[in-house]
Amino acid sequence: MASELTETGFFDRRAENVARDLLGVTLGFCGVGGVIVETEAYHRDDPASHSYRGQTPRNAAMFGPAGRAYVYRSYGMHWCLNMVCQPGSAVLIRALAPTLGLEVMRARRGGLADRLLCSGPGRLAAALGVTGAEDGADIMQPPFRLEPRPREPDIVAGARIGITKAVDELLRFGVRGSPHLSKPFR
DNA sequence: CCCAGGATTGACT
DNA sequence: GTCAATCCTGGGA
Numbered sequence: 001m002a003s004e005l006t007e008t009g010f011f012d013r014r015a016e017n018v019a020r021d022l023l024g025v026t027l028g029f030c031g032v033g034g035v036i037v038e039t040e041a042y043h044r045d046d047p048a049s050h051s052y053r054g055q056t057p058r059n060a061a062m063f064g065p066a067g068r069a070y071v072y073r074s075y076g077m078h079w080c081l082n083m084v085c086q087p088g089s090a091v092l093i094r095a096l097a098p099t100l101g102l103e104v105m106r107a108r109r110g111g112l113a114d115r116l117l118c119s120g121p122g123r124l125a126a127a128l129g130v131t132g133a134e135d136g137a138d139i140m141q142p143p144f145r146l147e148p149r150p151r152e153p154d155i156v157a158g159a160r161i162g163i164t165k166a167v168d169e170l171l172r173f174g175v176r177g178s179p180h181l182s183k184p185f186r
Numbered sequence: 187c188c189c190a191g192g193a194t195t196g197a198c199t
Numbered sequence: 200g201t202c203a204a205t206c207c208t209g210g211g212a
Contacts, residue, residue: 040193048193050208058208075194076206082193092193122194162193182194 005146011066015041015089019173022083022091024149029128032101033145034118036093037178040160040171044088047165051088061136062090069144071125071135078122081130083139094161094172095119097180098127120182158185 003009005025011018019039027033042049050059050072061070062084070082070090082090096118098105105117105127118124125131140146154176159167161183174181 042193050193053209056209072193073205073207075192075204077204078194080193094193120194160193164192 005148006140008065008067008140011083011085013066013085015043015085015091016171018083018085019091019171020155022093023155023173023175024151024153026099026145026147026149027093027096028100028145028147029130029134030101030143032098032105032128034096034098034100034180035149036095037097037175037180038093038095038182039173040092040094041085041173042082042090042092042171044086046089046169048160048163048167048169049089051090055088063087064136067138067140069130069134069137069139071130071132073132074122079125079131080121081125081128081134092121093124094121095174095178095180095182096124097178115179119180123182156185 019041022036022039025036027036044051051062055063061068066084068084070084071079074080081093084090098117109127118127156174156176157170158172160172174185
């Protein structure tokens with residue numbers, strides 16, 4: 001790994017590499033969170049990326065410093081959390097294996113099964129309590145917390161989900177065999 | 187200014 | 200499997 005999780009250098013790299021290196025890392029936010037098991041990379045010159053057509057008010061965080069959060073509203077009702085990498089690129093956090101503050105997250109999600117608690121970008125943000133208020137926030141500082149992974153997990157790559165452009169790129173990454181993936185890899 | 191469509195989810199057939 | 204919910208962005212006129 002290029003540098004420590006608490007240094008900008010970790011994030012100021014190609015999103016694809018950061019997406020792989022985030023698997024197995026524990027993400028905490030206000031006492032809740034879990035182990036990152038699924039990510040997707042979005043690049044500056046990527047037709048599927050929000051940054052593809054340049055900077056706008058919504059995607060401004062993607063063009064700011066690396067190591068910040070880019071949070072956007074999806075389908076008018078869900079929040080999705082990204083970590084900003086090199087300018088105009090970011091990693092979408094798609095799933096966690098919940099480990100921190102389980103009771104709080106369960107209560108927030110009204111009895112949703114633990115396996116589904118953080119399995120999907122919208123579910124994960126809802127369980128953690130991440131909203132647009134966190135857009136642009138420094139994820140290397142509280143209330144965010146990042147804990148290094150104990151070892152490199154067995155990584156699977158696949159096509160990204162829910163997009164209509166650049167569908168062939170294998171920019172979705174997951175921890176092989178995790179029961180918390182938002183969808184299986186094939 | 188207008189309006190089609192989206193990096194999703196959950197309910198329902 | 201299908202489909203509506205919901206809102207706001209941004210491209211095009």
